[in-house]
Amino acid sequence: MMNLTCDLSLAAKYQSHSQQARVLSEGWFLRNVYCLACDADSVKQTSANTKATDFVCPKCSHRYELKTFQRRPHGSLVDGAYASMIQRVTAGTAPTLCLLERTEEWRIRSLTAIHSSFLVPDVVVERPPLGPNARRAGWVGCNIRLDRIAIDGEIAVVAQGVAQPVAEVRKRFQRFLPLAGKSADQRGWTLLTLRMVRGLRKPAFALRDLYALEAEFARAYPGNRHVRDKIRQQLQILRDLGVLAFEGRGEYRVID
Numbered sequence: 604m605m606n607l608t609c610d611l612s613l614a615a616k617y618q619s620h621s622q623q624a625r626v627l628s629e630g631w632f633l634r635n636v637y638c639l640a641c642d643a644d645s646v647k648q649t650s651a652n653t654k655a656t657d658f659v660c661p662k663c664s665h666r667y668e669l670k671t672f673q674r675r676p677h678g679s680l681v682d683g684a685y686a687s688m689i690q691r692v693t694a695g696t697a698p699t700l701c702l703l704e705r706t707e708e709w710r711i712r713s714l715t716a717i718h719s720s721f722l723v724p725d726v727v728v729e730r731p732p733l734g735p736n737a738r739r740a741g742w743v744g745c746n747i748r749l750d751r752i753a754i755d756g757e758i759a760v761v762a763q764g765v766a767q768p769v770a771e772v773r774k775r776f777q778r779f780l781p782l783a784g785k786s787a788d789q790r791g792w793t794l795l796t797l798r799m800v801r802g803l804r805k806p807a808f809a810l811r812d813l814y815a816l817e818a819e820f821a822r823a824y825p826g827n828r829h830v831r832d833k834i835r836q837q838l839q840i841l842r843d844l845g846v847l848a849f850e851g852r853g854e855y856r857v858i859d
């Protein structure tokens with residue numbers, strides 16, 4: 604059972620608020636969070652990176668990065684160095700981002716996993732370099748554009764103070780693991796199509812509904828002259844992932 608209260612005794616020997624916040628959130632994560640990508644009951648902390656709080660599954664090696672908030676962002680998430688994030692995203696080695704929301708008293712309000720397969724170059728936006736007076740002048744960070752991620756990529760582990768059923772969470776997460784083996788460009792097409800499908804806000808739709816959005820696809824991929832072929836191909840991939848069912852005659856149904 605997930606315990607949704609942090610162990611405040613962990614922070615007793617730390618003075619600074621940022622250190623206390625770090626040990627409390629890390630301590631909670633280690634004791635309560637299971638691997639979403641496989642059936643492992645817990646994940647381990649990695650010691651390699653001291654800047655970000657990273658975890659890895661001892662069984663399947665899936666990686667997680669923990670970010671703690673009192674109110675989590677929805678539109679845009681501040682992340683680390685742009686160059687290293689875009690490199691990891693392109694190589695398909697970015698971690699799943701775990702957004703932890705806690706109350707003033709350190710009760711867990713929510714935990715949302717941003718699926719690593721949904722992190723594609725389109726989602727990572729370069730920030731302006733730090734000014735000449737900054738300690739790290741010229742350093743370039745990035746924002747993760749959460750508003751460019753289809754709802755399927757945001758998986759609630761805890762929502763409104765309630766732990767979600769483990770089997771359901773893992774099913775929703777693992778559905779998209781096959782994307783992990785594809786290139787960033789291939790994933791980008793599939794995820795853009797998924798976002799467009801979700802944007803229709805309909806339980807069923809027709810191919811012509813997506814063809815009507817051809818200009819938006821072409822804007823994202825200016826070099827591609829076969830957008831309609833690409834859309835049909837992506838719909839097949841989404842069907843294979845279990846997101847859509849083909850009803851025949853260019854009609855599709857969204858599976859929830």
Ligand SMILES: [Zn+2]
Nearest residue numbers: 638641660663
């Ligand atoms: Zn695992």
